[in-house]
Amino acid sequence: MMRRHLLPSSTGIRGRDCGRKYSIFRACSIGAKTPIATFNLKKTNLGYYQQSLRQQHHDANNNRLLPRMSIERASRLFRTVDDEGRALTSQDLTRHCYHLATFGEKQLQLNAYAKLLSLDEILEQASKSDERFRRGCPKSILDGIPVTIKANIAVGKWWEMPNAGSRILTHGKGNATVATTHIDEIYESDIARRLLKQCGAVLIGITNMDEFGMGSLGINNGLHNTLGHDLCEGRQHKSNHSPTYNPLPWIHRISLMTSGTEPNAAGDEHFLKQIMTSTPENPHCIEDKNALENLLEEIQEWTRGCNIFEETEHEKSRNKSSTTSPLLSPGGSSSGAAVATAHGSSLLSIGTDTGGSLRLPSAWTNTVGFKPSYGTWSRYGVVSYASSLDTVGFIAGSMECAKIAWDCLQDDSGRTTEINDWNGDVCRDQTARIYHNHDDRDLQSKPRPRSESRSKPLESIRIGIPSAFSLEECPPFISRMWSVGAHHLRNVGGATLVSIPDSKVSSEWVKLSCAAYYVLACAEASSNLSRYDGVRYGLDLDLDADVNIPTFDENETNKFPELSEMNALEERISATRILGFGDEVQRRVLAGTSVLSSDRFHSHYEAAAMVRARLSRSLEAVLRSSTIEHNDERVNGGDDCEKVDVILVPTALSFPCVLNPLFEDKDSMTEGMDSTMAFANDVMTIPISLGGFPSVSVPLFPACCGEHKKIASEEEFDGGKIVGLQVFGHRGSEDIVLKVASLLDGDSHPVIS
Secondary structure, eight states, X not given: OHHHHHGGGGGGSOHHHHHHHHHHHHXXXXXXXXXXXXXXXXXXXXXXXXXXXXXXXXXXXXXXOOOOOOHHHHHHHHHOEETTEEXXXXXXXXHHHHHHHHHHHHTSOOOOEEEEOOHHHHHHHHHHHHHHHHHTOOSBTTTTOEEXXXXXXXXXXXXXXXXXXXXXXXXXXTOSSOOOSSGGGSOBOHHHIIIIIISOOEEEEEEOOSGXXXXXXXXXXSSOOOTTOOOOTTOOOSOSOOOOOXXXXXXXHHHHHOOSOOGGGOOHHHHHHHHHTOOSSOTTOOSOHHHHHHHHHHHHHHHHOOSSOSOOSHHHHTTSOTTTOOOXXXXXXXXXXXXXXXXXXXXXXXXXXXXSTTHHHHHHHTOEEEEOSTTSSOOTTBOOSOTTTOEEEEEESSHHHHHHHHHHHSTTOSBSSOOOTTTTTSOOXXXXXXXXXXXXXXXXXXXXXXXXXXXXXXXXXXXXXEGGGOOTTSOHHHHHHHHHXXXXXXXXXXXXXXXXXXXXXXXXXXXXXXXXXXXXXXXXXXXXXXXXXXXXXXXXXXXXXXXXXOOOOHHHHHHOGGXXXXXXXXXXXXXXXXXXXXXXXXXXXXXXHHHTSTTTIIIIIHXXXXXXXXXXXXXXXXXXXXXXXXXXXXXXXXXXXXXXSEEEXXXXXXXXXXXXXXXXXXHHHXXXXXXXXXXXXXXXXXXXXXXXXXXXXXXXXXGGGTGGGXXXXXXTOOTTOOEEEEEEESTTOHHHHHHHHHTTSGGGOSSOO
């Protein structure tokens, strides 16, 4: 019934999107010759952020951003006791993070949160953590640390129903509350239990996302979040969308208003002073009130569209081009998680990664995005999008924080006094796979006997540089920084760089991976989302009373006779899905339904599965396994010694695109990048997701290796550009991946901490 209604609606795919979108799927049909590399990604404009920073690129403060509190520092301060008591309590830190969150939502208009817990709820959790520290028995190094969780993950009593950014999962009439007899019976995900109950972290809020994880720019949220986004008096927004905004332009402006310690030199006193004097109106402790007020007025004008355009005509408003707009996309679909971490209101943000949903936002927001091997953490309690690709991961502020989170969230590791008391003797569910044997991890952590001592941390590591990922669309600056990062790992870390030729990992499979991904992901989404029909799950609509339910006019029924033949049940299902799903979700469900049809299944779906298998096998063939047996071969020689431990590639082929919230059409809202270009932008992350490999994206600056001294051209060097590089390895090799990536972050940055 649903397919019968949805298929005729394919004309709802607008104009140019229709042809170009389906060209992606045709690329996976047998014999197709439409490579993903034909999309031109070099048109993306850096906009205001790039121009303003280029004008100041000789300024020493050019790379300066606000220092962030780290997990290690916070945990150490929790344990530090002086004559006046503990130096810092979880209640102090979480109250400060709450101030940052409310400031970001109401003043900076970031729209990072789908739900922000009340201060009382946050302090209730923090007080329990402080009590554990007073007794000397914290649960883990994450105990008392403020964290956030993505809106497609169930968190139990703190949010009764995860809505995944979709209206169809909001409470309908007659379903205002969750039917439960006890608060502990509310659905809770596996990862939320690990983080909040086992590790003792404090939940600050639920982060925004693209609807069901479908999107790469943070503009496809199916709900209109009004927190801090009131409409301007006398003017109505033309769009029902509430995009999430990248905080880096505002953070850069705020950093120039603050005085004193440089970010890389910020010590305990700096953070303690800021935390203790923090207020909801000024959590950054800016002394120049006039400068702050002017900044906030400018933000209000850009995000609301009030008083910044004297002309009201559509054409005149377009004159405010991307070269002057400071509103940038944070990437998606985990847009809120990246923004919360980048702004500092969360020290760790849990999310999901399907085709780059954690790594792309981290590359665009100066954070670290980590996706472990597929199935490392159970998907129990995660709203499904593409089940064979969805992977639970996180975004952290630095590689140090990422390593701590990885260690703490592993089974029976990272906890100081308590063990897994809720799932310790129960086998892991079917959505989780065991890649890590803790005895093996202990063996791997011990130094192997060597004839001579190693003076550099990566001397035994071989890093692959695949020619297949050197696509024509990669901008010269990103290619340059890719080379800079690789040589930094060799010169500073002592790693061996190995070129992987096209004969081992074919560029054709990499180019086709994007097409294969969207065929497979849309097909799985069509199946997973079929349950939201208003009968079993979804909105509870009153077809007679709800005036917002769409109806079909005579022209539509004449064009599609099937619409006039629907019975009452089919009409209900149709209305529920039209009203509940956003444009992008409908588009992908339609595409998935199409590729699963009998006349396209063999030419599209099976071809996409073949591309996935061949690409995964080619990457497996060049990567060393993480098992102890293969590690012995690495030392003693053998076939495995010719392989590489990790592979280094860029995270994205573009920089953050400019957003214009005044336009309803998303192609107009995103300057320089339409929906099809956004699809193609994932071509660097998708091959890793198709193979289920662990990957981490790390921000890299030109200053990190002194490269600004080697690049003479002002046009080529812009200290404000942040390039994300991702390191990935064989399934189960997270420890090696994190070790290599750590050298691209941390102390190697002389300006950015």
